[in-house]
Amino acid sequence: MDHRLAFHDVVPRHHKYHRISDLGSFEYTYKAEITSVYKLTELENLYRIRIIDAEDRRHFSFRPGQFIMLELPGIGEAPFSISSSPSNHEDMELCIRTAGNLTGVLSRAARGARVGIRGPFGTSFPMERMHGGNILLIAGGLGLAPLRSPIAHVQEHRSMFEHVDIVYGTRDQSRMLFKFQYEMWKKDDINLHVILEKTDNGWDGPVGYIPKILEDIIKSRPDTFIEQTYAIVCGPPVMFKSVCTMLAERGVPMQKMFVSLERRMHCGMGKCCRCNVGSTYTCLKGPVFDYWTVMNLKEAI
Amino acid sequence: MLFRVIDKPELRSLFDMLAEKNTVVGPVETGKDRNGRPLYAFEEVKDFKILRLDYTTTKLPAKRYFLPFREELATFRMKDDDWTKTIDYNIDKPLVFFGLHACDINALNKLDKVLMGPVYPMPYYAAKRMNMFIIGTGCEPQPFCFCRSMGADTVHHGFDLNITDIGDKYFIEIQSAEAFEMVKDLRTADLSEDDHVQYMKTIAEKNRKFTARVDTTDLTKILDMEFQSPVWKQWGDKCLGCGTCANVCPTCYCYGVEESVDPSLQKAVKTKTLYSCNVVDFAEVAGGHNFRPERSSRLKYRYYHKHRGFVEAYEESLCVGCGRCGEACLAGITVPEVIASVRGEEQ
């Protein structure tokens, strides 16, 4: 008798919906096109990207705080937070700092360049849960990039929130991101507080670190402010640690503060283990965590 | 599960049956070590005579057949300003594994949990795993084997056929329908009362031979409590950060991804390379920040992933106790010693 074993072919015939349980979605990239590059600062550009296939574009949806893997064929792939409104299904925006190989090549890419996109991946800021409350959106440096998506949600649902404050700390005026949006935010009844680390020519705003300005905001609000407040904090670990510690001392419960962690990522799908904090996958259980969870992760801060 | 016994010469018929139309991988002797003891490796076997089912252990697991050290995830063709991506899972035929020990089959079962679970199953692994025909075989516990402590000394699923030498016969367990089809063409017999007795005796004898042990009682909790323990620093001072332990481990699957472009600028490849969390840049991010700059924090992380994180996720640890990492480590770091020291036990 012939004992040739049967070959089981797992190559998917089609992969239209990219469910996370489909083998075919693992390495599937949406082909996308850079539709504009806008220089924000010396280091950061805002890239507007559009998935080419109209049907794919309709299916692609994300929540504020999620990230994508951006692929430049032959150069590499890296994680970036989506920095635009989830309700815009035409284009998404990425605010990217030139930091190395891939981001360097990207900074020289022209409009029309074709890139690959996988995702969206990871957890998001639970915006609906915050409806009815106050919201503090706190960013240090490049942390404003992931914050721009929840900010867009707030703008589009402004009546669902009470006090909304953006607190943004950065090094100096040349590093300020999204300057063109400040007036719009104010127009939408969002208080914007910018604090610089260094005194700067022609800067008449506050100088110092974020907790200082937060202190003033909290003081100026009614006593009931803190109990109805949620916070979203994005920035380097030292920054979110000091901010969250301070807010916790003022009475914001740890599970009402959300942070986004940055780790090295090579897959975004809980496989390569590069993103692990302790033994938690940042790409699956994060990047957005509530602060209570972060405090309980070994080696998080 | 169906149980049968076969006469010893029948094993060769089974091999020939499988090898005639399929590729067979199994343990073979590749040389001798300094002390004249044979060294073994998993390789393609065409002739039953070179198959060494009495092998002690292999330096490297059979991992290269299902998690190759380097693997192409995709290729790109570039034309003008556009590109197309082609994905290949790098397998085109089934492979027969003739003679895996329980630990190595259990290692596959553990990998299945992460790599074939409901959340982003990995097709490169799944495609290979689904095309494995596995024949397990009994083993002789070595001084470094602590599989019994890890609950990996016997295997309940994840194979097709399991063969145990019970003296003058082989006791066989038939797990899959494919295996049943094979066995139909062999001369088998039902188990006699004496075969039962012989099997129990064989198992009991094997159990008596284990010497290495790891106490896993409350280990996740103890690791949690001992995160700041000074023993990590001591082990970290010894560790060379070479990553050999992950390389030889049948359950280590971490990796990195890189892309490179052909000088013609018309082709590019995306490559996955197995990596080790003990290597210095494992957790380094843009801007140069390294989340685990010290060797001690990386070594500790490896133990936390295997003996705490994985247990929390899957109720079992990501270590089968094969002892390969300890045998291969130039610094002499072994799992039983590390765990004992964390538990505050003198070695």
Ligand SMILES: Cc1cc2nc3c(=O)[nH]c(=O)nc-3n(C[C@H](O)[C@H](O)[C@H](O)COP(=O)(O)OP(=O)(O)OC[C@H]3O[C@@H](n4cnc5c(N)ncnc54)[C@H](O)[C@@H]3O)c2cc1C
């Ligand atoms: C969830 C998440 C969201 C992010 N969002 C943004 C964002 O909105 N804007 C932004 O500018 N940056 C963001 N980053 C950081 C961004 O991923 C890195 O800047 C990028 O990977 C650098 O790639 P490169 O090829 O240019 O650098 P490389 O030349 O590869 O290396 C530069 C440094 O980056 C590290 N690195 C390499 N690959 C990765 C990787 N896959 N993940 C992390 N670090 C890596 C290297 O260790 C090295 O230190 C985010 C990171 C994460 C994890």
Ligand code: SF4
């Ligand atoms: S534990 Fe041993 S094998 Fe592993 S990295 Fe350290 S020195 Fe190398």
Ligand code: SF4
């Ligand atoms: S950690 Fe060591 S003993 Fe455990 S499975 Fe891996 S190589 Fe074997």
Ligand code: FES
């Ligand atoms: S990025 Fe690969 S496991 Fe999280």
